[in-house]
Amino acid sequence: MREPREEGYDDLLDALESDTGYYLSCPAGHGSLPPRQVCPRCGDELSEETLPATGAVVTFTEVAVPTPAFAGKTPVVLIADFGPVRLTGELLDGSDILEVGSEVVPTVASSPGGDRHVGFRLASER
């Protein structure tokens, strides 16, 4: 893990790893991801809410020319819709059956370079 920790971001990754994912919401229901001081859309105050267990894939790609942190890999990255928020991350299994609309479960992944980031597993593979 990158040192020092990054408050908010690493806290969310820890939560995703223990299946207790959350997102931030303002009173108007605008979802966002940490770290945030205020709602990015209306500037109102934020509370932590439970992240739905699965999200639906909105779009994806396999990156054939990766950054040095992913040297030797061709990561499949996707954006999944959880309702109040969307999350971007790396697919860790099932890329051969991935399609737009697939249900995914968020977790934590590591790049060969050692950084942690949001990962996903196909819900159907669990």
Added chain:
Amino acid sequence: MHAVRIAGAGSTAFSASPERTGRDLFGEAARIAIEDSGVPRADIDRLCYGNFAGTVTERQGHQGPLMAEAAGVTAPATRYESACASGGVALRSGVEAVRSGAVDVVLVGGMERMHNVTTERATEGLAMAADDLYESRAGVTFPGAYALMARAYFEEFGGTRADLAAVAVKNHRNALGNENAQFQREISTTDVLEAPTVADPLGLYDACPITDGASACVLVSEEYAENHDLNASVSVTGSGQGTDSLALQNRESLTRTPATERAAMVAYDDAGVAPADVDLLEVHDCFTIAEVLALEGLGLYDPGDAIDAATSGETTRDGDLPVNLSGGLKAKGHPVGATGVSQVVELTKLLRGDHVNSSAVPDASVAVAHNAGGTVASATVHVLEVRS
């Protein structure tokens, strides 16, 4: 408000020139633009300079003073950074400075040098335009981000890789004879479709190249142009800028670019023109899908309708609305921090009649330049008009 004229414009050749330093590249573009303008260097009141990755590729911060020196100018100088829109925001700052009456003469420009580092390092540098925590660390590259947008577009509106290939084929054809262009050769639809995949559905020929180069323009107030009897027939009549969430995941739609929409609305309103008045455009085609998104964001096509604009010939050289007659980022090249200014250099020449493709638009009077940063989290739009 003081009207703004373009007194001079110039670019280096766009190419892979790993051995040329940034200061040398910008110095050349500035020299050409200043010579083209006929304005004495001592009259330049300000330098607004765009650069994106110089702190990574040349380990060079604080480039404002360095580039003023390279241009032979002692005026206050500032570097602007908004990823691929760095040149556009530098230009906009210069336009606003002249309009406000604060200054009479501004040198605007930009430079990027990327071939002196490995492709991996350049890819990493370009990825810095994205959200580090939520995108770059997850493996999203610059082409990867546009691939995410392209697939979302296909899902929502349809369209094929062949439609996107038509954009690349068109822009390569436009670059033929443009002596500053990086690629002055035609490509076929088959070339595009059979090129190696970079991030599916996008292949190598859907992407603009990595480019070294610089561009510059001399902006003057109308009063200065008149008092000094300058030949400055092209005016900047509209300027707009828009901002969106940096990360794709924070946007409501992956197929709309509201930063472009907002920038265009402001710029059109500013100039008193409507999309239907536009005769030609240079738009930010860093990837083929980006040209499609730009034309829709600029209000020239409804969402979902620009996908076959190139296929149908509407945006080709001989079409009703020629787009990227310079070759665009795709074939002219994309020296990131210079691109927003280079578009205006090309349009100025196209409107003045001294561009290799001026013959395609002999009666044009209204041109639009659209420059975008990252996945269009930043966008600038400028309206150029011919004035007597």
